[in-house]
Amino acid sequence: MTGKIILIGGDEITKNETSRIDDEIRRSHPKGAVFLFVPTAAGDSEGYIASMKRLFGKRFRVRVLRGTDGAKAAKEKIMAADVIYLGGGKTELLRTFFKRWNLIPLLKRAHKNGATIIGMSAGAEALSLNYAVVKRSAWKLRGGWGIAPVICLVHAKPTSAKQAFRYVRRQRSKKGKTFVAIGERAAWEIRVTDVRALGRGSVWVDGLPY
Secondary structure, eight states, X not given: OOOOEEEEXXXXXXXXXXXXXXXXXXXXXXXXOEEEEEOXXXXXXXXXXXXXXXXXXTTSEEEEOOTTSOHHHHHHHHHHOSEEEEOOSOHHHHHHHHHHTTOHHHHHHHHHTTOEEEEETHXXXXXXXXXXXXXXXXXXXXXXXXXXXXXXXXXXXXXXXHHHHHHHHTOGGGTTOOEEEEOTTEEEEEOSSOXXXXXXXOEEETTEEX
């Protein structure tokens, strides 16, 4: 059975700013489930890893996928996980890592097999069909992996959500694709049967508050 996807717009987990989302994640699987954290986008930060272990370690068996693990170990960890959490940081670091070891097909398979796939900020961008960014005051779309069937904007605010939606709407190739702008302290959950917003922050869908 296909698992769910949670795209988190951003904010500091160490300050409990995503606590409502974190609570939902903890409730999503039984005690002792395998939780795989991928800190690649943050350069495998040990502080980030320690924070995630504190946050989820009492509920789950937390494992970490580091850049030094090697392709074989990475594939084994992905396929054994019930929850896979792609952390925030630099999206290109995460995309390069998964491409180098050909891990994207495995991530898709894990999702189809029922794993919950979570992306925080950079992780959310990588999981999406496309993600909107501003470069030199101009909006651009970059390609993601397409595991989440949406175009996304993370760290969204009312003004950026409207601007990005206007830009996406002008792209003929993106007609009919859902655009989701996710603010900090907010998340967008995609399940087989429905979708919903999580957290204390704001979410905009196709330019409108959800």
